[in-house]
Amino acid sequence: xxxxxxxxxxxxxxxxxxxxRGVTGFVEKVLALDEKRRAIIVDVEGLKxxxxxxxxSIPQLKKEGKDVAPIMAEMKAVGEEISxxxxxxxxxxxxxKNILMTTQNLPSExxxxxxxxxxxxxxxxxxxxxxxxxxxxAHWDLGENLGLLDFETAAKISGSRFSLYxxxxxxxxxxxxxxxxxxxxxxxGYTEVMVPYIVKRSTMEGTGQLPKFEEDxxxxxxxxxxxxxxAEVPVTNMYRESILSADDLPIAHTAYTACFRSEAGxxxxxxxxxxxxxxxxxxxxxxxCKPDDSYNELEKLLSDAESILQKLKLPYRVITLCTGxxxxxxxxxxxxxxxxxxxxRYVEISSCSNCEAFQARRAxxxxxxxxxxxxxxxxxxxxxxxxxxxxFAAILENFQQADGSIKIPEALVxxxxxxxxx
RNA sequence: GGAGAAGUACCCAAGCGGCUGAAGGGGCUCCCCUGCUAAGGGAGUAGAUCCGGGUAACGGAUGCGAGGGUUCAAAUCCCUCCUUCUCCGCCA
Numbered sequence: 001x002x003x004x005x006x007x008x009x010x011x012x013x014x015x016x017x018x019x020x021r022g023v024t025g026f027v028e029k030v031l032a033l034d035e036k037r038r039a040i041i042v043d044v045e046g047l048k049x050x051x052x053x054x055x056x057s058i059p060q061l062k063k064e065g066k067d068v069a070p071i072m073a074e075m076k077a078v079g080e081e082i083s084x085x086x087x088x089x090x091x092x093x094x095x096x097k098n099i100l101m102t103t104q105n106l107p108s109e110x111x112x113x114x115x116x117x118x119x120x121x122x123x124x125x126x127x128x129x130x131x132x133x134x135x136x137x138a139h140w141d142l143g144e145n146l147g148l149l150d151f152e153t154a155a156k157i158s159g160s161r162f163s164l165y166x167x168x169x170x171x172x173x174x175x176x177x178x179x180x181x182x183x184x185x186x187x188x189g190y191t192e193v194m195v196p197y198i199v200k201r202s203t204m205e206g207t208g209q210l211p212k213f214e215e216d217x218x219x220x221x222x223x224x225x226x227x228x229x230x231a232e233v234p235v236t237n238m239y240r241e242s243i244l245s246a247d248d249l250p251i252a253h254t255a256y257t258a259c260f261r262s263e264a265g266x267x268x269x270x271x272x273x274x275x276x277x278x279x280x281x282x283x284x285x286x287x288x289c290k291p292d293d294s295y296n297e298l299e300k301l302l303s304d305a306e307s308i309l310q311k312l313k314l315p316y317r318v319i320t321l322c323t324g325x326x327x328x329x330x331x332x333x334x335x336x337x338x339x340x341x342x343x344x345r346y347v348e349i350s351s352c353s354n355c356e357a358f359q360a361r362r363a364x365x366x367x368x369x370x371x372x373x374x375x376x377x378x379x380x381x382x383x384x385x386x387x388x389x390x391x392f393a394a395i396l397e398n399f400q401q402a403d404g405s406i407k408i409p410e411a412l413v414x415x416x417x418x419x420x421x422x
Numbered sequence: 423g424g425a426g427a428a429g430u431a432c433c434c435a436a437g438c439g440g441c442u443g444a445a446g447g448g449g450c451u452c453c454c455c456u457g458c459u460a461a462g463g464g465a466g467u468a469g470a471u472c473c474g475g476g477u478a479a480c481g482g483a484u485g486c487g488a489g490g491g492u493u494c495a496a497a498u499c500c501c502u503c504c505u506u507c508u509c510c511g512c513c514a
Contacts, residue, residue, distance in 0.1 A: 045473060048484090049481095051495080052483090055495040059495090060440095071494070243470085375469095
C-alpha cells in the first residue's frame with residue numbers, strides 16, 4: 001500500500017517513479033479522492049461533535065424538567081445526516097483503499113529503469129557452466145532414468161504440473177531442505193519457523209498477493225482461505241498489526257514450506273520437469289528491519305541466498321530486476337539465476353526483495369525507536385533460500401556424469417549420505 | 423461437528439443505556455519517608471489511528487474481540503462473525 005502523505009506532498013515525484021513501472025493516472029485519482037474524503041470527514045466529524053455535546057446535555061435538561069423532545073427530534077435528523085455522510089465516506093474510503101492496494105510499489109532509486117526483463121541488469125556471474133564431453137540430459141530425463149522422479153504417476157494422481165519424488169529422489173529433496181535450513185539457522189543467523197500453509201484473506205492482503213492477484217491463488221471452498229504461494233506470506237504476517245521495539249529488530253526467519261501456485265497464464269511454458277509446478281518446496285528467508293537498514297539487509301539477504309549456491313558449487317549469476325520487471329510489492333529485487341544446461345541459460349532460483357514499507361503499511365507492522373517514540377513502519381524483505389525443486393534440477397543437470405549418474409556436492413553429502421547418485 | 427462459558431487498557435478485573443475515556447487491584451515511572459535489597463506515603467500511567475490547525479500550542483472524530491443494527495445517547499440492548507476455555511464426538 002502506498003503512503004498517502006507522500007502522494008500529497010510530492011505528487012510529481014511519485015508520478016515519475018510509477019511511470020517507470022508503466023503506471024499512469026494513479027496520483028491524480030488518489031488526490032481527487034483524498035480531497036473529497038477529507039472534505040466529508042470535516043463535515044461529518046463536526047456533526048458528530050455536535051451530537052455528542054447535545055446528547056451529553058440531555059440527562060441534565062431532563063433533570064431540570066425541561067422538554068427534550070424537540071432536541072431529540074433535531075438530533076435524530078442530525079443522526080440521519082451523519083449516517084448518510086458516513087456511508088458516502090465509507091464508499092470513498094473503499095475506493096481509495098482499492099487504488100492504493102492494487103497499485104504496485106514505488107521502485108527504489110537504485111532500481112534500474114527498464115520496461116521488461118530484457119532490461120534487467122547483470123550484477124555478477126559466479127562459477128562456470130560445466131563443460132561436458134557428452135550430450136547433457138535434462139533433469140526430467142535424468143530423474144526418471146534414475147527412478148528419482150515420476151511425473152507420470154504425479155499426473156495420474158494430481159494432474160499436470162505436479163511432481164512425485166521416489167526413493168533417493170525424495171531423500172535428495174529432503175536433504176536439500178535440511179541443508180538449506182541448517183545453513184540459514186547455524187551460519188546465517190535466522191530463526192526457523194514452521195507455519196501454516198493455509199491463510200486468511202487478510203494475511204494475503206498484508207503481503208500484497210490480494211486483492212490484485214486473486215486468480216493466481218489457490219482459494220479454498222470457504223472463499224476466504226488460500227493456499228500460500230510462498231512462506232513469505234505467513235511469516236511476514238506473523239508480525240501483522242504489531243508495534244515492535246527497536247531491540248527486536250532485525251527479525252530474521254527462515255521457513256521451509258510447500259508453495260502453491262495456480263500458474264494461470266503460463267500454459268505451455270516449462271511444461272516438463274521441476275521448473276514450474278502447482279506445488280513445490282521452498283526454503284524462504286524473511287527479514288524485518290528499521291527503514292535505515294533495509295538496503296544493507298537486502299545485501300545480507302542476497303549473500304545468504306548465494307551462500308547456498310556457493311556451497312553447492314552451482315554456477316549462477318545475480319541480476320537486478322529493472323523497474324518494469326520488479327514484482328508488485330518490491331522496491332528492489334535481485335534475482336539469483338542458476339545455470340541450467342537443459343535450458344542453455346540461467347534460470348531463476350531465488351528472488352530477494354526489499355519491499356520497504358509497502359507491506360508494513362498494509363499489514364500495519366511498526367516499531368518504536370525508543371520507548372515513547374512515535375511508531376514508524378518497518379521495512380520487510382524476503383528471499384528464497386532457495387527454491388528446492390529447482391535446486392534439485394540444477395544439481396542433476398550440472399553434476400551429471402557421462403553414465404547418467406549424479407555427483408552429489410560435497411556440502412550435501414552429510415545430509416544425503418553418499419557422494420554419488422546412481 | 424454438538425453443548426456450554428468467556429473476550430474491557432501492560433496484566434487481572436468491575437461495570438450491563440447517559441454521572442464511565444472506563445471503578446478496584448497488580449505492574450511500571452517519578453517523588454517523599456526510611457541508613458540503606460523490607461515496609462510505608464503521594465503522584466502519574468490508554469496506547470493507537472484519522473481530521474482540522476500558521477502542521478506548533480491546541481481542538482475534534484474513532485476506540486471496551488470484529489462488523490452491522492436499535493437509540494438523541496451503547497462497553498452496556500439486538501443480529502452476524504472471529505477467537506479462547508470446558509465437556510462430548512471424531513481424528514494424526
